[in-house]
Amino acid sequence: MRTQIVAGNWKMNCNLDEALHLLNDLKLKDFSKSNAEVIIAPPYTNLYPIHQNLKDSSIKISSQNINENEEGAFTGEISPDMLKSVGVEYVIIGHSERRAIYNETNDVLAKKVTASLKHDFKIMFCIGEKLEQRKADKHFDIVKEQLEKGLFHVSASDMKNVVIAYEPVWAIGTGETASPEQAQEIHEYIRKVLAEKYSQDVADQTSILYGGSVKPNNAKEIFAKKDVDGGLIGGASLDAKSFSEIVMSF
Numbered sequence: 460m461r462t463q464i465v466a467g468n469w470k471m472n473c474n475l476d477e478a479l480h481l482l483n484d485l486k487l488k489d490f491s492k493s494n495a496e497v498i499i500a501p502p503y504t505n506l507y508p509i510h511q512n513l514k515d516s517s518i519k520i521s522s523q524n525i526n527e528n529e530e531g532a533f534t535g536e537i538s539p540d541m542l543k544s545v546g547v548e549y550v551i552i553g554h555s556e557r558r559a560i561y562n563e564t565n566d567v568l569a570k571k572v573t574a575s576l577k578h579d580f581k582i583m584f585c586i587g588e589k590l591e592q593r594k595a596d597k598h599f600d601i602v603k604e605q606l607e608k609g610l611f612h613v614s615a616s617d618m619k620n621v622v623i624a625y626e627p628v629w630a631i632g633t634g635e636t637a638s639p640e641q642a643q644e645i646h647e648y649i650r651k652v653l654a655e656k657y658s659q660d661v662a663d664q665t666s667i668l669y670g671g672s673v674k675p676n677n678a679k680e681i682f683a684k685k686d687v688d689g690g691l692i693g694g695a696s697l698d699a700k701s702f703s704e705i706v707m708s709f
C-alpha cells in the first residue's frame with residue numbers, strides 16, 4: 460500500500476516568530492486521526508528551530524530546495540550535509556517556481572536528485588505543465604520529459620525514497636484547481652510511465668501527490684481518486700485550521 464502524504468510548502472512565508480506560532484497551532488491538532496503522513500517545508504531559516512520543536516511530534520520536515528554540490532564557493536546556497544545536520548528528512552526538488560524563476564533545468568534537477576539520494580533524503584520531485592502546454596494538449600509529453608530528464612537516472616531500488624508531486628502550473632496559487640478527473644487522468648498516466656520505466660511494482664508503490672490550489676473544500680474529492688496519494692499544499696498550509704482539515708480529508 461502506498462504512503463498517503465499531505466505536505467505543506469510554506470514557500471517564502473513566515474519569519475521565525477510566525478513559524479513557531481504556526482507550528483504550535485499545528486501541534487495542537489490531532490493528526491493521529493488521519494491516515495496521512497504529514498510533512499511541512501518551512502524556509503531554510505526556520506528549519507532548525509522547527510526541528511527542535513518537533514521532537515515529540517510525528518510531523519516530518521522538508522526543505523524547499525537543496526544544492527547539488529557538497530560544499531565550497533556557492534554563495535547563498537545550502538548543502539545536503541547542512542540540511543541533514545538540522546534534521547531535514549525530505550527535500551522538494553523541481554518545484555515549478557524553482558524551474559521558472561530560478562531557471563533550474565532538468566539537468567540541474569537530476570544532479571539535485573542524485574545528491575539528495577546520496578545523503579539519504581527522501582525526495583518530493585515536482586512536475587507539471589504550464590497553461591499554454593495544457594491548452595496545446597502537451598501535458599502528457601511535458602510530464603514524461605520532466606520525469607525522463609530529471610528523475611529516471613534513479614535506480615528502481617532508490618525509487619522507494621521518491622515521491623512525485625504533479626502540480627499543473629496554471630493551478631498554483633491561482634484558485635484554479637485541476638478537476639478530480641483531470642488529476643486522476645494524469646496521475647494514472649504518470650504511474651503508467653513509471654511502470655514502463657521500472658516495473659508495475661515500483662509504479663504501484665510510488666506515491667503521487669497533487670498540488671495546485673488544494674483547499675479544505677476540494678481536498679476530499681481530489682484525494683478520493685485512485686491514483687492521487689495526497690497533496691502538496693501551498694497557500695492553505697499557512698493556516699493551521701485549513702491545513703489540518705486537508706490532512707483530515709484522508
Ligand SMILES: O=C[C@H](O)COP(=O)(O)O
Nearest residue numbers: 468631632671672693694
Ligand atoms: O507547493 C505547493 C504548490 O505550489 C501549490 O500551491 P497552492 O496550494 O498555493 O496553489
